[in-house]
Amino acid sequence: MISRRGFLGLLGGAGLAVAGCGTGMAEIAGEGLTSARPLPTRFAVPLPIPKTAVPVRPGHYEVVQRAAKVEIIPGTTTEIWGYDGIFPGPTFELRRGGRTVIRVRNELPVPTSTHLHGGVNPPDSDGYPTDLVVAEGRAFHPAHSDHHDLSQWTLHQGAKDYVYPLEQRAATLWYHDHRMDFTAPQVWRGLAGFVLVRDDEDDALPLPKGGRDLPVMICDRAFEEDGSFRYPALDPSLLVRPGVEEDFMEGVEGDVILVNGAPWPFLDVDAARYRLRLLNASNARRYRLRLTPGGRFVQVGSDQGLLAAPVVHDAITVAPGERFDVIVDFSAYPIGTEVTMVNALGVGGAGDVMRFRVRRRAADDSAIPRRLSSVEPVAAAVATRAFDFRRTGQGGADSWTINGQPFRPGHPLARPRLGTTEVWRLTSDFHHPVHVHLAAFQVLSRNGRPPAPTDAGWKDTVDVRPYEVVDVLVRFAGYRGRYLMHCHNLEHEDMAMMAEFELI
Missing domain, CATH: 2.60.40.420 (Cupredoxins -  blue copper proteins)
Structure with missing residues (x-):
């Protein structure tokens, strides 16, 4: 067994591409970080249920990103950065087709960008990583990103209204910070919460409520x-x-x-x-x-x-x-x-x-029907594209890349057409959970074989394992504009494993 660091050195330097190489380490997905304090007793605290957000008026919500002290480890406090100062943030219970506006106010010392993960969002409300909200009275200059075109950055002072038309099926979505280069540490500090989209079809089922x-x-x-x-x-x-x-x-x-x-x-x-x-x-x-x-x-x-x-x-x-x-x-x-x-x-x-x-x-009138939903037919793919997720050397430094390129805002790797479907072939050198913004997809195959039972249904994130080839059928519906796909290992995302695509 070589070390994880050594394993990644092989990936970055030699570019190993042998299917199944490293199978003895197939489940390595990150490096363990050990706490400095004794760990809490397991199964000693009750499960919290995040509070439900209350609209300030029909269809309009306001939430504040702020620091707060909370008790996570019993007997001590932890400073979190949370939506409304809680972690997880409030749960938004929304309905399909009910246009929702969420005003996000930033009172943190850092810029933020909120992404509704799984949402069919207009491009200006999708949480693009350089579309940032800066706290009132604070200045921000993205000098650390001199390798990016600074004309691609948009700053909102104090707050931003995110508009969600919610023209999509009932589903469990979530929202989280999506700031350029700093998504991982800002989510780690608590900037995440649930959005539950409901509709008549789901409500009519006798599932637990x-x-x-x-x-x-x-x-x-x-x-x-x-x-x-x-x-x-x-x-x-x-x-x-x-x-x-x-x-x-x-x-x-x-x-x-x-x-x-x-x-x-x-x-x-x-x-x-x-x-x-x-x-x-x-x-x-x-x-x-x-x-x-x-x-x-x-x-x-x-x-x-x-x-x-x-x-x-x-x-x-x-x-x-x-x-x-x-x-x-x-x-x-x-x-x-x-x-x-x-x-x-x-x-x-x-x-x-x-x-x-x-x-x-207790009484229980719930049941699990044999049929849950009708599956709409999908049009034939009009194109096939390949996206390789891999650690490569860039200018003497290692970088997590897609098709050998680090993320560059304003430089799309693909321009699919609205209303079409395409086959995207995803390949990897490591564990890369691939998330596609806006679009939904179905997993067609893994290494040329049928998908796993856990791949069922319409998805927006797929687990791509080391040296695996995953074909997905991507449906482009919603809005024209620029969107992202990226690895949802947040450290990889922050190290440029993102790609822009423009829906035309």
């Missing part, structure tokens, strides 16, 4: 001795020099697993079905979720909404940015059973996620 329909944001963090977040930024101020220490270039994985912002929480549940909207909001860590002492996940939805029919899984592998909408039936367990959601890819504390305690019998 109300208190049994739960958003579940899973991520990992590390902590300093004083309880503050630990992160290996080259510039802790996040104002001038982007990037992380060399040992963490493949991604940062913390040693504390948080669910809805709490370390290894528990939830007391009825002996009934629950709908869990699973989101991997980690910077780099992948999870293979299982239930112990046994149990199954019945998947009803993917990134972009309902599946055509339920799919049963013994385990689900979730890459950063992916969502899985699943039903767990706790009536299958005797009262008093403690059911632990574990991570088969983790060791030590990272091997546990949260615990469900089956406390009482």
Whole structure:
């Protein structure tokens, strides 16, 4: 076994391209960051449920990005950067076709850009990384990005209105910071939350509702001795020099697993079905979720909404940015059973996620229909494009690139036409969860074979593993303008593993 750093050196220097090379390290997705303080007791704090955002008037919301002290590790406080000063931020419960305007006010010492991940957003509300909100009274000069055309930068003083027409199916979406070069540390500090889009089709199904329909944001963090977040930024101020220490270039994985912002929480549940909207909001860590002492996940939805029919899984592998909408039936367990959601890819504390305690019998009128949604036909692809995600040398320095090119705002790698579909072939040298803005896609194949059961449905993020070839059928609907695709390992994204495409 060579070290992770040595493995990446091989990738960057020799450009290994042998399928299956490094299979003994196939699950390496980032470098572990150890906390400086003792880790909290597992399953000792209740699962928090993020508050629901309340509109200031119909269709209009206001949210403030600000620093706040919160108790994450019991007995100490952590300064977070949160929407409305909470982590996760408030959950926006929105309806399909209901035009929504969210005013984001920035009171942080750094610029921000908010992206609605999975949203069919107009280009000026998509959270382009150089379209920034700067706190009132603060100046910002992107001098650190002298390799970019500064004419591509737009600064909004104090606040920005993000407009979401929401002409899309019901789905579990999420929002997070998307600032150029600094997405990873700013999300790490707490700038993320849920958006649940609902519609009549989903509402009409007899799936669990109300208190049994739960958003579940899973991520990992590390902590300093004083309880503050630990992160290996080259510039802790996040104002001038982007990037992380060399040992963490493949991604940062913390040693504390948080669910809805709490370390290894528990939830007391009825002996009934629950709908869990699973989101991997980690910077780099992948999870293979299982239930112990046994149990199954019945998947009803993917990134972009309902599946055509339920799919049963013994385990689900979730890459950063992916969502899985699943039903767990706790009536299958005797009262008093403690059911632990574990991570088969983790060791030590990272091997546990949260615990469900089956406390009482209760009425349950929910059900899982055999058919969930009708699948609309997809037009034949009009083009095929290839995108290679790889670490390459750029000017004497290593960079995470797409087709050998680091991200350059204003220089699209593709110009697909609105209303068409294309096949995009995605290849990689490492774990690269690929996210496409605006467009939805279906996974066609992996290495020429059928997709995995967890690839079902319409998606916006796909787990591309080392030396894998993944074909996806991408549907371009919504708006003309410039959008992004990128690796959702946030450290890779910050090191230029993004590409612009222009919808014409």
